[in-house]
Amino acid sequence: MSSIWIQRDFEEIIQQIAQTRPALVLTGARQTGKTSLLKRLFPSHHFVSLDLPTLAEQAEQNPQIFIKNHPPPVIIDEIQYAPKLFRYLKILIDENRSGKGQFILTGSQKFELMKEVTESLAGRVGIIEFDPLSMHELLQYDSSLNVDMLLLKGGFPELYAEQLDPASFYQSYVSSYLERDLRQLLNVGQLRDFERFLRACALRSGQLLNKSDLAKDVGISPSTANQWLSALDAANQVKLLEPWFSNQGKRMVKTPKLYLCDTGLLCFLLNIQTESELHRSPMIGQIWETFVFSQIRMRLNLLGRYRNLFFWRDRAKEVDFLYHQGGQYLLGEVKFTSHPDRSHLNGIKYVESVLGKENILGSYLFSRAEQQFSVEKNIINLPLQAINTLF
Numbered sequence: 001m002s003s004i005w006i007q008r009d010f011e012e013i014i015q016q017i018a019q020t021r022p023a024l025v026l027t028g029a030r031q032t033g034k035t036s037l038l039k040r041l042f043p044s045h046h047f048v049s050l051d052l053p054t055l056a057e058q059a060e061q062n063p064q065i066f067i068k069n070h071p072p073p074v075i076i077d078e079i080q081y082a083p084k085l086f087r088y089l090k091i092l093i094d095e096n097r098s099g100k101g102q103f104i105l106t107g108s109q110k111f112e113l114m115k116e117v118t119e120s121l122a123g124r125v126g127i128i129e130f131d132p133l134s135m136h137e138l139l140q141y142d143s144s145l146n147v148d149m150l151l152l153k154g155g156f157p158e159l160y161a162e163q164l165d166p167a168s169f170y171q172s173y174v175s176s177y178l179e180r181d182l183r184q185l186l187n188v189g190q191l192r193d194f195e196r197f198l199r200a201c202a203l204r205s206g207q208l209l210n211k212s213d214l215a216k217d218v219g220i221s222p223s224t225a226n227q228w229l230s231a232l233d234a235a236n237q238v239k240l241l242e243p244w245f246s247n248q249g250k251r252m253v254k255t256p257k258l259y260l261c262d263t264g265l266l267c268f269l270l271n272i273q274t275e276s277e278l279h280r281s282p283m284i285g286q287i288w289e290t291f292v293f294s295q296i297r298m299r300l301n302l303l304g305r306y307r308n309l310f311f312w313r314d315r316a317k318e319v320d321f322l323y324h325q326g327g328q329y330l331l332g333e334v335k336f337t338s339h340p341d342r343s344h345l346n347g348i349k350y351v352e353s354v355l356g357k358e359n360i361l362g363s364y365l366f367s368r369a370e371q372q373f374s375v376e377k378n379i380i381n382l383p384l385q386a387i388n389t390l391f
Contacts, residue, residue, distance in 0.1 A: 025126070025128070259289075289336075
């Protein structure tokens, strides 16, 4: 564990769940700090990692012996490598339902992990999807960090705690992720093809997802592209944002938008390493939108409300984000400018008129301007630092 600790917003929620449920599952991308956080929050728990093949095999083939050697309370890291262990944990939990926080589990491969949790531990476990560091967490740690630095570096804790070079970190991250996780999960024969696929996804971050074009650009079948995209989504490397459907029916776009989860990884895949390269890049608007999306998503994930987030697009206009709650809406538009004006509000004003202004809780512009002010009546420029006040 690093000697430098960056406070995580999820700490209190994790402790609350561990006090009320027999088991807790913390799932999220590799290197987001899951293990370090759990060791810090539960210092009296035993710790065992199934990244070690011998331990994973024992947990899978002889769960009774494994638990005898690693009794609760215990943190079991990367539990997806021993899916049969879930069924044995169910038996132990049912024998002692009063024991809280006895099994703290982590996993980096959500689709395998959630399948086993659903089948074996339903109703017995609290589940948290753990994110990289948010802007809120990073600025609490170091208020001198500027937005360009956050875009380029991303949110993986080790980059800040150990002051690592982002290019070297992400090169290793991509290589280890491809070598370990993808070979096992998807039996990918050509890792070079998958890395090209990952870069093709980066070029489309913030855009409508067209799986056929994505497959064609990489030279793979549409079914393979769909399989690989599902794996990236399940491993918390990309997210799909669904469009909002209303009674307009056929006029509404029904295709999701694709986002990479971390702008540091995004910039690495786009070969952007400096602030000057960032500002010269034709992708800067998409990078900024990806960053805004990640901050909104992380805040809503913390509150358990991410399923309420959409985007609006019909044949006339688009609004980047639409948050729906009880028949009312928050609208958000993203513009990479330090001087927002009324010309940036056409989409918001159109959607307000369609949904009815009486149903709009608030409309916001997320620009580079660092001050909060009214761009027009009832439409606010909101600095990203203030997102936590919005939700």
